[in-house]
Amino acid sequence: MSFVRSFIPKIVLSAIIVITILSYFLGIVPLSNGVSIVNQYVIIMIAFSLPLGVINLVGRNIKNIQNKRQDWLLDIAMLVSLTVMTVLGIFFGVTNTIYLWLYNNVNIPVGAMVMALTGLYIASAAYRSFRVRNLEGSLLLVSAIIIMLWNAPIGAALFPPILPIGNWFNNYPLTTGNRVIFIGFALGVISLCVRYIFFRENITGEST
Amino acid sequence: MPTLWEYIFGALFFSFCIIGMYRAEKRGEQKMKTIPACNGIPEGIQRSVEMGRPVLFEFGSIALNLYSQYIGPALGILNEVAKESARLGAHLITISFDPPSTAIMEEIVKNNYILYGRTMEEMDNRYVAGTDRGFTVATLAILEREKPGAHFLMGTTSYDAVIVCQAAADIGAFQVAGAIQTFQLPVMSVICDYVLIGEEFAVAGSVFSNKLGQLGTIVGHDWAKAVLVGLLILGAILAQFGLKIVMS
Numbered sequence: 278m279s280f281v282r283s284f285i286p287k288i289v290l291s292a293i294i295v296i297t298i299l300s301y302f303l304g305i306v307p308l309s310n311g312v313s314i315v316n317q318y319v320i321i322m323i324a325f326s327l328p329l330g331v332i333n334l335v336g337r338n339i340k341n342i343q344n345k346r347q348d349w350l351l352d353i354a355m356l357v358s359l360t361v362m363t364v365l366g367i368f369f370g371v372t373n374t375i376y377l378w379l380y381n382n383v384n385i386p387v388g389a390m391v392m393a394l395t396g397l398y399i400a401s402a403a404y405r406s407f408r409v410r411n412l413e414g415s416l417l418l419v420s421a422i423i424i425m426l427w428n429a430p431i432g433a434a435l436f437p438p439i440l441p442i443g444n445w446f447n448n449y450p451l452t453t454g455n456r457v458i459f460i461g462f463a464l465g466v467i468s469l470c471v472r473y474i475f476f477r478e479n480i481t482g483e484s485t
Numbered sequence: 486m487p488t489l490w491e492y493i494f495g496a497l498f499f500s501f502c503i504i505g506m507y508r509a510e511k512r513g514e515q516k517m518k519t520i521p522a523c524n525g526i527p528e529g530i531q532r533s534v535e536m537g538r539p540v541l542f543e544f545g546s547i548a549l550n551l552y553s554q555y556i557g558p559a560l561g562i563l564n565e566v567a568k569e570s571a572r573l574g575a576h577l578i579t580i581s582f583d584p585p586s587t588a589i590m591e592e593i594v595k596n597n598y599i600l601y602g603r604t605m606e607e608m609d610n611r612y613v614a615g616t617d618r619g620f621t622v623a624t625l626a627i628l629e630r631e632k633p634g635a636h637f638l639m640g641t642t643s644y645d646a647v648i649v650c651q652a653a654a655d656i657g658a659f660q661v662a663g664a665i666q667t668f669q670l671p672v673m674s675v676i677c678d679y680v681l682i683g684e685e686f687a688v689a690g691s692v693f694s695n696k697l698g699q700l701g702t703i704v705g706h707d708w709a710k711a712v713l714v715g716l717l718i719l720g721a722i723l724a725q726f727g728l729k730i731v732m733s
Contacts, residue, residue: 301487302487302491302492302495304486319550320550322585323549323550323583323584323585326583326584326585326587326588327584328584329584329587329588329612330581330583330584330587330612330615331584331612333584333587333610333611333612334611334612334613337611347630348630387618388616388618391618391621391622391648392618392644394621394648395644395647395648398647398648398651398652399647401651401655402647402650402651402672402675402676405651405654405675405676406671406672406675406676417671417675454667455667457683458665458667458670458682458683458684459665459667459683460713461683461684461687461710462665462683462684462686462687464498464684464687464706464709464710464713465558465683465684465686465687465688465706466554466557466558466687467498467499467502467706467709468502468687468688468691468702468703468705468706469557469558469687469702470499471499471502471503471506471702471705472506472691472698472699472702475503475506475698477506477696477698477699477702478561478690478691478699479561479564479694480560
């Protein structure tokens with residue numbers, strides 16, 4: 278791998294991390310301004326990278342249609358949808374009647390349908406998780422029943438002591454577990470930053 | 486401005502990682518506990534190759550600019566997945582939620598493919614959608630149509646983790662997930678074969694690299710954890726006597 282592709286990204290990343298950390302801890306105005314500028318660059322770069330994604334998407338779909346791969350008609354539908362929404366949005370604005378009609382009557386209901394799928398898959402996942410096969414499975418089942426009864430209004434009506442039990446579960450085991458994971462990850466990110474700063478991490482995927 | 490304690494602990498934790506890194510490099514060896522999920526990644530790829538099915542890797546429905554702290558550690562894992570896939574001749578499909586992630590994935594996969602003599606035509610990096618719903622549906626479609634033998638979900642996800650992981654389990658894919666958001670962990674734990682939780686996710690890339698400098702920072706990270714646990718115990722004891730100095 279060339280010097281430019283392997284070493285320059287590491288120098289840039291290391292410099293940005295150092296500047297960001299120093300601007301947080303030292304509060305020096307020029308450094309803080311530098312961090313703001315870098316953040317603006319990120320937004321601009323992401324905006325510029327959108328065509329890259331579109332080229333990838335269109336190129337792959339055209340190839341699928343040319344080769345008549347499985348479900349290639351859906352690729353045509355995708356390309357037509359992409360073209361129609363892009364043309365309407367760019368040339369007639371996002372407040373255009375047709376654009377809004379398509380957005381409100383196609384995009385939103387389809388999106389809601391995808392969200393609704395979660396319910397079906399949760400039922401399937403719940404069946405998988407609530408089978409009592411070992412000690413961990415049993416603990417998970419007991420915890421899930423307590424939390425479900427604590428959250429459902431019928432739980433307190435059927436068994437009033439569930440409220441203090443549920444509160445205890447929420448305030449102690451749940452909060453403790455969450456904090457342990459987050460603190461562990463935060464320390465992991467510190468070690469990651471150190472590896473980036475000292476050029477010990479491979480950021481471009483070189484394996485040697 | 487940060488408080489005095491933030492300065493002290495910030496300096497202390499960074500110092501631990503730096504000392505651990507140089508110590509490991511000076512000693513020339515660093516023992517490391519095995520993380521079962523790290524062994525699961527090559528296992529999943531080998532299984533896919535034997536079954537003649539592709540390997541699917543994704544960061545979940547998250548944007549790089551919003552959650553770069555979650556994607557950073559996942560890059561090391563993608564590097565390992567790409568390396569193993571290139572070495573074993575697996576068909577690796579990477580899908581991404583936003584174009585910058587697509588570019589990063591392409592770069593990592595390309596470098597590993599070059600290293601193992603694979604051609605660029607064999608690369609399959611896909612940008613699928615810029616919305617969480619579109620991304621979920623696209624992932625479901627890939628799972629249903631191409632039936633990957635292994636599915637790696639590394640990053641952080643929203644509701645789609647349930648849908649995608651369950652759909653992958655239904656087609657019999659071997660799954661390794663890594664997540665920080667604790668509300669997805671129970672679902673991943675019961676559905677996936679292996680899960681990288683919290684700090685395991687942050688250090689997995691270094692464990693794969695097996696480089697002394699990288700492993701040394703993990704040791705420094707463990708020293709920082711030991712200090713925190715010590716403070717926790719001290720704080721609990723002092724709190725019994727009405728002293729809340731550690732808590733505050």
